[in-house]
Amino acid sequence: MTAFRLSTTRFLVPALLMFLVAAAGAVAAPATAKAAPAQDLHKLCRQVKNDDTVRPYSHELYDGTVKAFKKLFPDANGTLQESELQTQASYRCMNGKLLACFVGANLPCAKMNAQRDNPGADEFCKTSPNEDVVPAFATGHDAVYAYKCRNGKAVVTGSTWALDKRGFAKKLWAVVPER
Template identity: 45%
Template sequence: MIKQLILASSCCVVAALSSLSTPAAAAKAGKGPNEDLPTYCARVGTDDTVREYTPDLRDRTRRAYKNIRGGTDMQGQGAGTSQEDPSELDAHFKVDANFRCMDGKVMVCSVGANLPCVKINMARNIPEITKYCRENPGADNGHDLALAITGHDTGHSFQCRHGRAVVTGATWALDKRGFAKRIWSVLPD
């Protein structure tokens, strides 16, 4: 009977302790309702969750895009977006900009044709590509498969050879978190 009481009380103690959050667990719990992304990133360090644009990031995102585009402004980007009209910028960035946290900094990625703002799939065996090569014998032509077949987030280029998918090279240099390095940059302060 005493042994059962000890076991029962130890279970309750373990359950109670596990329900308490540790500072580290609380820090990783998520962005607080009134916390902006730069503050959140500084607090958690790294979070691979890709987030959408919010208007509080407008000025910094505009400066980042100017850096990304080699000093050119937003004119002509997104059907005549004016860099002076906040509502036009917000509409453009809502569609175009993605954010995440790395090493305490906000990272920004501009979505574009063939620019995946997601973790890159580094699998060398992708069932859809294998199936395509098996079902399309004419694809054995010595050319890399189109991105429409392989996917824009694939880290390898593929060719079909004798009905099998073969890796022929890399499509992206990756940062330490597995995102395409050249399309993500630090959001300026």
């Protein structure tokens, strides 16, 4: 048994190290993309077609990002400040296009949780057994489904988000036009 453990350890440790190095490289990849000029992000999207990596705001994309914001929020008034875009705007690639999303209260830019079973909703319903609505703080802001409580159990009442084919909320993402 000891020989097996030593033999297994001899193979698992290098494999684990290779995994950690690869994972570190994957984590570092978005930082490289962050520094890329605007045209490089548009070019990247044309080349890779689909990339679900959500990248942070880039000042080089300011004009196109503002246009995407106005498309998503046509009733918004005022001028977008650089500091607002830095904290709210994100990008990803879909169908060869660069898309922008603007995170906010109940506006998640992440891939959505399309699981019908929701542990947060279940826990909420244990303490509030007959609530008509389970709030987003309990379900998670990325939950696709809406819930109510019936006799202490979470029950799906409908869908809060229509998803695009990549699993993101359709109405939260708009194309960032090239100049």
